[in-house]
Amino acid sequence: MEITLEDVASGLEKEINVSRRENCEVCNGSGAEPGTQPKQCQQCKGTGQIQHVRSTGFARFVQITTCNVCGGKGKIVESKCKNCRGSGLVSKTRKIKVKIPKGIESGSRLRLSRQGEAGGQGGPSGDLYVVVYVKQHKIFQRSNSNIITDIPIGFTQATLGAEINVPTLKGKVKLRIPKGTQTHTIFRLKGKGLPRLHGYGRGNELIKVIIQTPKKLTSKQKQLLTELAKELGETTPEKKGFFK
Ligand SMILES: [Zn+2]
Ligand SMILES: [Zn+2]
16 A cells, blocks of 8 residues: 555555455355255365375385365365355455554555455455555655655845745644754754654654755846945955846
């Protein structure tokens, strides 16, 4: 099953289609037509095995093989069930509810008891294993219960401080960028990560801000920045048209 990071955050219950063999409901898995019984195999006396004894002098060798008449079942179906043609099994596609716990790791295997293939000869069914994969998220990387993302901010926002909207797994929240923030600074949104699978509470969301340098400027912007550069005592190229 493939799930999203949002599913990991909230947990989910989903129905999946599973094709499996089940015991035939007409003959209860015996393979014999209702009203008849499978007969004991004469060849192996119902054991499903045949002993071959070989004597050489004082030594006796016993070899055990599967009975070739009944195929090891010990029983022979004389009048076969019409529903399953004597196999005792029928193919069915079932909708099965799978409950995925919050905080699940990608590649985890969930075991659904007795939801697998029929045991054969009316025996109990085996288990169904569901392997869960978490899809790559568009913006978040996962690190255990933490989620990490890069957010671009303007250089004036970083310089003067700002309040920006940032994404979380459950909608947007406000994040205050203090004045004088440097690029690659990491902000932590406590508890906005993923639930811890074997523990309490949630991980955090880590936001790395990337300061954007404008690539195109209007002449007004260029003029303002040149003034700022002078004020800061930074040197700028004098050539006309440099910013274009
Ligand atoms: Zn049957
Ligand atoms: Zn036999």
